Amino acid sequence: MSTLRPIVRALLSVSDKTGLVDFARTLAGYGVELVSTGGTAKTLKEAGLKVRDVSELTGFPEMMDGRVKTLHPKVHGGLLAIRGNAEHEGAMSDHGILPIDLLVVNLYPFEEVLRRGADYDEMVENIDIGGPAMIRAASKNHADITVVVEPEDYETVLADMAALEGATSHKLRKRLAAKAFARTGAYDAAISGWFADVLEEDAPSFRAVGGRLRQALRYGENPHQKAAFYALPVPRAGVATARQLQGKELSYNNINDTDAAFELVAEFDPAKTAACVIVKHANPCGVAQGAGLADAYRRALACDSTSAFGGIVAVNRPLDAEAAAEIVKIFTEVIIAPEASEEAIALIAAKKNLRLLLTGGLPDPRAEGLTVKSVAGGLLVQTRDHIVADDLDFKVVTRRAPSAAELADLRFAFKVAKHVKSNTIVYAKNGATVGIGAGQMSRVDAARIAARKAEDAAHETGASAPATRGSVVASDAFFPFADGLLVAAEAGATAVVQPGGSVRDDEVIKAADDAGLAMVFTGVRHFRH
Structure with missing residues (x-):
C-alpha cells in the first residue's frame, strides 16, 4: 500500500504571513483547494487567490473575537479521520466532513509578546488554543496529514510535492509531525513558565522547559557526545x-x-x-x-x-x-x-x-530567572544567583577595618569569586585578579593554588615578589577552619571578604586579628558547581 498522500485540500491559518502568498499560489497551481481563517483568508484573497472561508466548511461563523473558529468536528474530523478506515470514512460521509490533507498553522506570537513585556491581559489574549489543537490533531494523524508550523518548511513541502506529483512522503510527514509536537511543547512551556512567574511559584507541580534550535553542534564536551544549542523564549543578552x-x-x-x-x-x-x-x-x-x-x-x-x-x-x-x-x-x-x-x-x-x-548589550546581573541542570532521571531547577557585590553591606568583624582601597578590591574580588567554580579563592589588587584557585575539594588547597599562580606569574615577568603581597582575598563560602585564611596571610593578603556563618567564625576572626588582617562578612554565599 502506497504511503504517498496527495494534497487535495489545505487549511491555512497563520500568524506569521512570511512567504504565505507564494506558498499558497504554488499549492493552487497543483489544484489544491485553499481553506482559511480570518486575517490569513483576507491576505490570500487580496493576493487574488480563491479561498474558502473556514466558516463555510463548518457552517458556523467565527465568533467571540475569533476565539472560536476551528474548534469544530468538521475541522478536527477532517484532520483526524484515518484514510482507508471504513468506519472513519463512513462518519465523514454521514456528517458532511471533508478531508484536510495539509495543515499550515503557526501560533499566536505569545513568545514575542512575552519578550516585549506585555501586560497580563495581552499575554492571556495571545495564548493560542485552536492552533495547538489542530496541530496536535494533524500531527497524530501524520500517516495521512502533512502539518507545517513555520514558513521555513514551505519549500521542503513544495519540493516533495514537485518530486511526487502533488503528494508528500510518509518520511516527510513524520518529520514534520515530530517538529510540530516539539513546537507546541515549547509554546506551552513558555506559557506555563510565564504563569509560574506571575504567580511567584518557586516550585510548580510541573516544570516544562522548551527552546528553539539556535545551532546544531558538531559534538558536545567530547567528540563522542552529541549536542545542540537552544535559545529560550526570552533569552538573556549573551x-x-x-x-x-x-x-x-x-x-x-x-x-x-x-x-x-x-x-x-x-x-x-x-x-x-x-x-x-x-x-x-x-x-x-x-x-x-x-x-x-x-x-x-x-x-x-x-x-x-x-x-x-x-x-x-x-x-x-x-x-x-x-x-x-x-x-x-x-x-x-x-x-x-x-x-x-x-x-x-x-x-x-x-x-x-x-x-x-x-550581543547588542549586557545581561543584567541583578535579573532573576532560572538555571536548569540535568541529573539522573530528573532536573534541578533554581533561580539565578542574582546577588551583586555592589549591593551588599560588608560587615567588619575584625579589629582593623579595611582601608578604602582594600574595600574596593574586596568588592571586586567577591564579584569574581561568584563566577569561579567552588571551592574558590580569589586574590586581587588594584582592580585586577592576581591569583585564582578554582574548583578544589579543599578551600585551603584553593588558597594555595591561587597563591602559586601568583608566584608563577611573578617568575614569568621577573617581578621581585608575587602580586599577592598587599592583595585582598575573597572566598565564595565561609572558612570552616583558619587554615585557608592563614595561607592567604602567608601569601601576603591584607584583607579578606567571606560570607561568614561557620561554627568556627570566632576562631577564624581571631586568626585574622592575630595576623593583622581586616576581614568583612557578606552574609551571602556564592557556591558554583
Whole structure:
C-alpha cells in the first residue's frame, strides 16, 4: 500500500504571513483547494487567490473575537479521520466532513509578546488554543496529514510535492509531525513558565522547559557526545542573542565558556569602568578593570598568561581597535562584546579562525530567572544567583577595618569569586585578579593554588615578589577552619571578604586579628558547581 498522500485540500491559518502568498499560489497551481481563517483568508484573497472561508466548511461563523473558529468536528474530523478506515470514512460521509490533507498553522506570537513585556491581559489574549489543537490533531494523524508550523518548511513541502506529483512522503510527514509536537511543547512551556512567574511559584507541580534550535553542534564536551544549542523564549543578552561576525562555528565548549565569561564581565558597570574577563574551561583565569579595554585586557592577562592561551575574552564595552590589537597577539578562541568598532572588526578579520560575537548589550546581573541542570532521571531547577557585590553591606568583624582601597578590591574580588567554580579563592589588587584557585575539594588547597599562580606569574615577568603581597582575598563560602585564611596571610593578603556563618567564625576572626588582617562578612554565599 502506497504511503504517498496527495494534497487535495489545505487549511491555512497563520500568524506569521512570511512567504504565505507564494506558498499558497504554488499549492493552487497543483489544484489544491485553499481553506482559511480570518486575517490569513483576507491576505490570500487580496493576493487574488480563491479561498474558502473556514466558516463555510463548518457552517458556523467565527465568533467571540475569533476565539472560536476551528474548534469544530468538521475541522478536527477532517484532520483526524484515518484514510482507508471504513468506519472513519463512513462518519465523514454521514456528517458532511471533508478531508484536510495539509495543515499550515503557526501560533499566536505569545513568545514575542512575552519578550516585549506585555501586560497580563495581552499575554492571556495571545495564548493560542485552536492552533495547538489542530496541530496536535494533524500531527497524530501524520500517516495521512502533512502539518507545517513555520514558513521555513514551505519549500521542503513544495519540493516533495514537485518530486511526487502533488503528494508528500510518509518520511516527510513524520518529520514534520515530530517538529510540530516539539513546537507546541515549547509554546506551552513558555506559557506555563510565564504563569509560574506571575504567580511567584518557586516550585510548580510541573516544570516544562522548551527552546528553539539556535545551532546544531558538531559534538558536545567530547567528540563522542552529541549536542545542540537552544535559545529560550526570552533569552538573556549573551551567546544566545549574539551575531557571529566571523570565525569557525562555535563548539559546545566555546558556548559554555563564552557564556561564563560574559556573565562575569556583566558584573562591571560599563558606565563606571572598562572591564575584561579571560576564561578557560568555564573558569576565569584573569579579570581586571582598567582605564580602557586595552588596559583592562593587559591587566587580566598578567594574572595567568599561560592559561589565557586559547581562552575566551569578554569585555563590557564596545570593542575598540586598541583592545583588539592587544587581544590578537595571542591565540584566542572567542571574543564577545556588546559591540565593536569597524577598526576592531577589521583587525580581528585577519585571524580567520577567531570568533567575534556581538550581543547588542549586557545581561543584567541583578535579573532573576532560572538555571536548569540535568541529573539522573530528573532536573534541578533554581533561580539565578542574582546577588551583586555592589549591593551588599560588608560587615567588619575584625579589629582593623579595611582601608578604602582594600574595600574596593574586596568588592571586586567577591564579584569574581561568584563566577569561579567552588571551592574558590580569589586574590586581587588594584582592580585586577592576581591569583585564582578554582574548583578544589579543599578551600585551603584553593588558597594555595591561587597563591602559586601568583608566584608563577611573578617568575614569568621577573617581578621581585608575587602580586599577592598587599592583595585582598575573597572566598565564595565561609572558612570552616583558619587554615585557608592563614595561607592567604602567608601569601601576603591584607584583607579578606567571606560570607561568614561557620561554627568556627570566632576562631577564624581571631586568626585574622592575630595576623593583622581586616576581614568583612557578606552574609551571602556564592557556591558554583
